[in-house]
Amino acid sequence: MPKRLRLKKIVNWKVQGPFIWRLVLHFFAYNAAVLGLLLAAWGIQTAVAAVTDSPVVPHVPTLWERIAPLAIAMAVMTPFMIWDLMRITNRVAGPLYRFECLLNEFVESGRISHARLREGDLPTDFQKKFNEFVEAMHGLYPETVPEKQPAAKSESRPAGDAAGDVQAAEQVLETVA
Template sequence: MSHPDRKKIYVDPRVQGALVKRLIIHWAMFIVASAVIAFCLQVLSNPFQSIGQHAQNLWWTHGPFLLVMTFLLPVFVFDTIRLSHRFAGPIYRLRQTIRTIAQGKPTARLKFRDFDFWQGLAEDFNRMVDRLSSHGVTEFVEDELECSPTTEAK
């Protein structure tokens, strides 16, 4: 089964934005806690040095770690957005399909990509629509459409 390329991975700003915000907050808390602990250990290792000397020693010993962590933050954010798209994308597509049905338009069977989360949700939704269709409540196009947030129903 083919998997069309996703053109848009940031489909639900509310959910995905909250995840990114939380990741950045946790990252910043980790950096601050690490810096405070490292500084305290630096001061305790030689309490007779000046604060400036401790800060300089701290930078030379732990500065590379801080730089690496700073450069890794965008990687962490991008990976979080990509991973969250595996559950935000299917929910976005489900919402679009529900809106289409609510407008009285026919829609294709809902099928998420193999690597997306919520596979059972698409199956349950299709069973529900089949049941409603058998009672004449909604019309369902018989072909399956592999759905992504950027794919429109046929």
């Protein structure tokens, strides 16, 4: 889809929200650290000037003296920001990798299993839809049921109600598509 047609900036708040909040947190933490370092540098200069009875800025500050607090904050905080972003992106990348493995297993063996995500993973709504799709596949094509997993149980309909299973599977497939 061309970029100009993508009008919706937030597609799924449950997935995008943690990234946005984390970025806002990093932005404010970084700026607070830079401000704190600038105030600390100014406080040290003022204290030294008061003790030595000399002007606060005896000479024109060099470029390094001006950007030192920024460079220090950047050097200290960047590894933490990268680590934190890697940690939060794993909450999406891990489930996507598990879905990919399930699909690869389906291509190789012709059998498809339910998706199981870890606590804290983000695309849980996709997991529910995927598992509904798997149930529909199992209802339409019983040969796709993994050997280790028992066949799909029909609790609300009597056993042998194949027409009801097919209708339910078709409804799920329509909602997934």
